[in-house]
Amino acid sequence: MTTALGLVAGVLTTASWLPQLRRSWRTRSTDDLAWSYLVMLSAGVGLWLTYGVAVADVAVVAANAVTLAALGALIALKGVGRGREEAAR
Amino acid sequence: MTTALGLVAGVLTTASWLPQLRRSWRTRSTDDLAWSYLVMLSAGVGLWLTYGVAVADVAVVAANAVTLAALGALIALKGVGRGREEAAR
Numbered sequence: 001m002t003t004a005l006g007l008v009a010g011v012l013t014t015a016s017w018l019p020q021l022r023r024s025w026r027t028r029s030t031d032d033l034a035w036s037y038l039v040m041l042s043a044g045v046g047l048w049l050t051y052g053v054a055v056a057d058v059a060v061v062a063a064n065a066v067t068l069a070a071l072g073a074l075i076a077l078k079g080v081g082r083g084r085e086e087a088a089r
Numbered sequence: 090m091t092t093a094l095g096l097v098a099g100v101l102t103t104a105s106w107l108p109q110l111r112r113s114w115r116t117r118s119t120d121d122l123a124w125s126y127l128v129m130l131s132a133g134v135g136l137w138l139t140y141g142v143a144v145a146d147v148a149v150v151a152a153n154a155v156t157l158a159a160l161g162a163l164i165a166l167k168g169v170g171r172g173r174e175e176a177a178r
Contacts, residue, residue, distance in 0.1 A: 002140060002143045002144055005139060005140045005143060008133075008136055009136035009140055012129055012130070012132050012133030014133075015129060016126050016130040016133060019126045022123070023121070023123040023126070027121065030121055032112070032116065033109070033122070034108045034109045034111070035108075036108035037105050037108045038105075040101055041101070041102055044099070044101030044103075047094055047097055048102065050094060050098075051094045051098055054090075054091045054094060
């Protein structure tokens with residue numbers, strides 16, 4: 001029972017990044033997302049990924065690899081957005 | 090060693106919500122945060138909290154309780170922001 005609970009929790013917290021990525025891609029607006037939030041969360045998720053490898057837990061590795069990829073895309077979108085702002089000044 | 094890795098990962102992913110909350114509180118702008126992202130993530134974190142109770146893991150319970158509180162505050166901020174927009178129309 002608890003394994004199923006953990007699995008559904010992992011799928012939800014990982015899949016939640018898709019609507020956020022879709023919105024940020026569609027609006028190209030990521031101003032409301034704090035840089036320190038994205039960077040700290042990425043560092044933490046990266047450590048969870050390392051932890052998953054260390055304890056050989058495929059679910060932890062998979063969930064955090066997908067989340068890290070989504071965070072990478074969001075950081076790239078935010079970086080591109082800022083580059084465009086500075087160029088427009 | 091892996092316990093320490095998990096602990097630091099948990100602290101980082103939980104603490105990352107503070108700068109996001111501070112930004113959303115200061116700017117009162119949460120438009121770039123997708124509703125479905127916040128709701129799906131909250132559901133997943135709620136399940137992780139239940140999972141932590143079920144397996145009696147204090148670290149999982151603590152990290153997800155703090156994250157759920159931060160998500161609750163963000164959802165409230167976004168809800169208040171939307172109420173103000175509709176009133177202004």
